[in-house]
Amino acid sequence: xxxxxxxxxxxxxxxxxxxxxxxxxxxxxxxxxxxxxxxxxxxxxxxxxxxxxxxxxxxxxxxxxxxxxxxxxxxxxxxxxxx
Numbered sequence: 001x002x003x004x005x006x007x008x009x010x011x012x013x014x015x016x017x018x019x020x021x022x023x024x025x026x027x028x029x030x031x032x033x034x035x036x037x038x039x040x041x042x043x044x045x046x047x048x049x050x051x052x053x054x055x056x057x058x059x060x061x062x063x064x065x066x067x068x069x070x071x072x073x074x075x076x077x078x079x080x081x082x083x
Contacts, residue, residue: 001042018056019038021034021055022024023046023057023058023059024046025063025067026063027061031058035057035058035060035077038056039054040054040056041054
């Protein structure tokens, strides 16, 4: 395997080993597509308390769409929306 390919494989495997994340709006766990992730090693981002593995938060794509934050034409955040 080429060195560049090894780096890509490692990066992909690191991504799948992230802690559980929960949507800040609907509490959905580990959404496939999400925005504004917050991860802090050893901290539960929902409560700010220590946690052995850490817990992250995000805003799931379904909630962002329901809030009308996504531009249907481009798939990007609408102008003026900051997360």
